[in-house]
Amino acid sequence: MKIQLELNGDPHYVDIEPGESLLSLVRRLGAWSVRSGCDVGDCGSCTVLLNGRPVRSCITFAAKAQGGSVTTVEALGTPQALHPLQEAFLEAGAVQCGYCTPGMVLVAYDLLTRVDDPSADHVLRAIAGNLCRCTGYRKIVEAVRLAARRKAEGRWR
Ligand code: FES
Ligand code: FES
Structure with a gap:
């Protein structure tokens, strides 16, 4: 079909x-x-x-x-022009092998379209279904919250 x-x-x-x-x-x-x-x-x-x-x-x-x-x-972004959320993942050290990263970024993007200032617990709940074998999640949570601050500053597209 x-x-x-x-x-x-x-x-x-x-x-x-x-x-x-x-x-x-x-x-x-x-x-x-x-x-x-x-x-x-x-x-x-x-x-x-x-x-x-x-x-x-x-x-x-x-x-x-x-x-x-x-x-x-x-x-979202290209290697030459990353989306601010992707930049936040890099800056926070939330990318290691990168296998989980595209899925994590999309879940975070969805969260940040609905919630302006998510708490760490809120981020953890949002990404609960996305497994990362490398980072231990702390840096991913930091990245999402950093991206939320950037969004509040108007540095988002
Ligand atoms: S490949 Fe789809 S949830 Fe694991
Ligand atoms: S960065 Fe390797 S699985 Fe998440």
């Missing part, structure tokens, strides 16, 4: 396989930031925003994106 969706603002009309995951589809369409970790919905590394809210793309059928919009970190 064919579905129509927007991926990072670009329209697509694509064939999907029966039972194909959204993870498979977005990677086929070139969104290589979206990672496969566990492939069973446990780790969060495959997180994308579907119609503005985080979903685990490995356990979301591609067909669910019909008529919708999907956002990955490719839409």
Whole structure:
């Protein structure tokens, strides 16, 4: 079957396989930031925003994106012009191997669109479904709160 969706603002009309995951589809369409970790919905590394809210793309059928919009970190910043949230992750030392980072950034982005000044507990609750094997989470929490301060200062886009 064919579905129509927007991926990072670009329209697509694509064939999907029966039972194909959204993870498979977005990677086929070139969104290589979206990672496969566990492939069973446990780790969060495959997180994308579907119609503005985080979903685990490995356990979301591609067909669910019909008529919708999907956002990955490719839409936030580029290596030459990072989004302030991505800059905050780097500045706070919240990126080590980086495998979890695209999913973490998207969950944090979603949180900061809804909450202006999240507490550390609030951030921890928001990222509870995203596993990081490297950082111990403290620096990720610091990064999200740093990004919140930058947003309050108007340094956000
Ligand atoms: S790869 Fe999707 S939750 Fe782990
Ligand atoms: S930075 Fe390595 S898994 Fe999170």
